[in-house]
Amino acid sequence: MRLEEEDGSYLSPYHFLEQAKKTRLYEKLTKIMIQKSFAYLHDKGVAFSLNLNVRDILSVSVKECLYDAIRTYGCGDRVILEIVESEGIDNFEEMSFFIQEAKALGCRIAIDDFGTGYSNFSYLARLKIDYIKIDGSLIQEIDTDPTKEMTVETIVSFAHKMGYKIVAEFVDKETVQAKLERLNVDFSQGYLFSKPHRVIEL
Numbered sequence: 001m002r003l004e005e006e007d008g009s010y011l012s013p014y015h016f017l018e019q020a021k022k023t024r025l026y027e028k029l030t031k032i033m034i035q036k037s038f039a040y041l042h043d044k045g046v047a048f049s050l051n052l053n054v055r056d057i058l059s060v061s062v063k064e065c066l067y068d069a070i071r072t073y074g075c076g077d078r079v080i081l082e083i084v085e086s087e088g089i090d091n092f093e094e095m096s097f098f099i100q101e102a103k104a105l106g107c108r109i110a111i112d113d114f115g116t117g118y119s120n121f122s123y124l125a126r127l128k129i130d131y132i133k134i135d136g137s138l139i140q141e142i143d144t145d146p147t148k149e150m151t152v153e154t155i156v157s158f159a160h161k162m163g164y165k166i167v168a169e170f171v172d173k174e175t176v177q178a179k180l181e182r183l184n185v186d187f188s189q190g191y192l193f194s195k196p197h198r199v200i201e202l
Contacts, residue, residue: 001017026055027059027061031065034065035065037050039073049082050080057083076106080108080130082110095127099128103128109129109130109131110132111129112133113133114133114135115135124159131167132155133167134168143176152168168190171191172190
């Protein structure tokens with residue numbers, strides 16, 4: 001999601017999403033992105049991800065919008081729902097029920113930004129997820145910081161024992177990628193592989 005400025009440049013969501021959350025616009029923006037993402041990607045033959053926070057998951061109208069899109073386009077098996085972990089996951093019953101419903105529609109589930117302030121392993125053992133995405137704050141400088149390396153190694157070991165796949169975020173150097181490969185991280189994403197280079201108007 002981007003906002004186009006008068007000069008033709010684009011403003012990243014970092015600059016406006018927090019303000020949108022303080023108004024009724026946030027839920028509307030979320031549903032617009034869900035609808036446009038499915039409309040654009042449903043016939044592209046690729047898997048695609050949607051980021052959802054706890055607020056989205058607790059919203060009846062957002063969930064209805066998401067489920068309607070999955071049923072309408074019939075591509076749930078290519079959808080990965082990334083739950084943003086950095087905002088805290090406290091309501092386990094609601095979260096578990098949402099994951100159960102989404103999986104029944106064919107979706108896979110990822111915990112995004114793992115390794116930020118609220119992280120713990122206890123809820124991961126209770127949620128039926130598919131991926132853990134390790135936050136970039138732990139990945140950057142993992143090639144030179146032994147503490148970060150040890151932390152990531154612990155997360156990877158736990159995840160693999162639970163049957164989860166690991167995704168490393170913010171990979172921007174060959175030396176970082178080499179370290180991740182030695183730690184048996186399953187997937188990497190970041191500027192090392194591709195930078196955002198254009199905006200598609202949906």
